[in-house]
Amino acid sequence: QLHLQESGPGLVKPSETLSLTCTVSGGSISDSSYHWGWVRQPPGKGLEWIGSVYYTGSTYYNPSLKSRVTISVDTSRNQFSLKVTSVTAADTAVYYCARGYRSSYLIDYWGQGTLVTVSS
Amino acid sequence: SHELTQPPSVSVSPGQTARILCSGDILPQQYAYWYQHKPGQAPVLVIHKDTERPSGIPERFSGSSSGTTVTLTISGVQAEDEADYYCQSADSSGTYVFGTGTKVIVL
Numbered sequence: 480q481l482h483l484q485e486s487g488p489g490l491v492k493p494s495e496t497l498s499l500t501c502t503v504s505g506g507s508i509s510d511s512s513y514h515w516g517w518v519r520q521p522p523g524k525g526l527e528w529i530g531s532v533y534y535t536g537s538t539y540y541n542p543s544l545k546s547r548v549t550i551s552v553d554t555s556r557n558q559f560s561l562k563v564t565s566v567t568a569a570d571t572a573v574y575y576c577a578r579g580y581r582s583s584y585l586i587d588y589w590g591q592g593t594l595v596t597v598s599s
Numbered sequence: 600s601h602e603l604t605q606p607p608s609v610s611v612s613p614g615q616t617a618r619i620l621c622s623g624d625i626l627p628q629q630y631a632y633w634y635q636h637k638p639g640q641a642p643v644l645v646i647h648k649d650t651e652r653p654s655g656i657p658e659r660f661s662g663s664s665s666g667t668t669v670t671l672t673i674s675g676v677q678a679e680d681e682a683d684y685y686c687q688s689a690d691s692s693g694t695y696v697f698g699t700g701t702k703v704i705v706l
Contacts, residue, residue: 525683525698525699525700526636526697527697528695539693540694541600542600575641575642584629584630585632586687587644591640592641
């Protein structure tokens, strides 16, 4: 059974960089069938796709966030990571890591989510 | 970038039918997926490829598609179905998009 677990600071100061890591267990991040991505949900708002990475390092980003987001993969550790620069209160959200099928874009596994608050 | 539009909320009495529409110009070209999202939990896939139900999802959940609109139907709504529901699709470049979300309220 695949398991995804987010980790990282729960509090980030405005203008700083938000960094999260997703550790994948029960499966290989190098499986060519899947993308590995991040989705967030600000309080009281809907789900927002942030971006995805393929095991080769190819990335796909939400155009509205592209200038501030970097997603990377570490196949040796079976992990992938998210960095969001110059954060503001609008980046406060529950952040989920997830697995998507490369061929169909279905998201079949999600982490439990981690709340990141941007505040001084 | 593509957008998927859903009604903010749908109210339904127990045992009745809830229909949630999702509209977007990408839908004639790409499959849609539906997720149920309850507070404090990860989203759960309830419909994939427009109309298919994953194993373990009750038969009361069904999906349909017509042109630029896909529909999630919950027949015989139960109290446990109260949740937020999101449609999701993607373009061929690998850019995923979520719908605006619909809160199903069971009266």
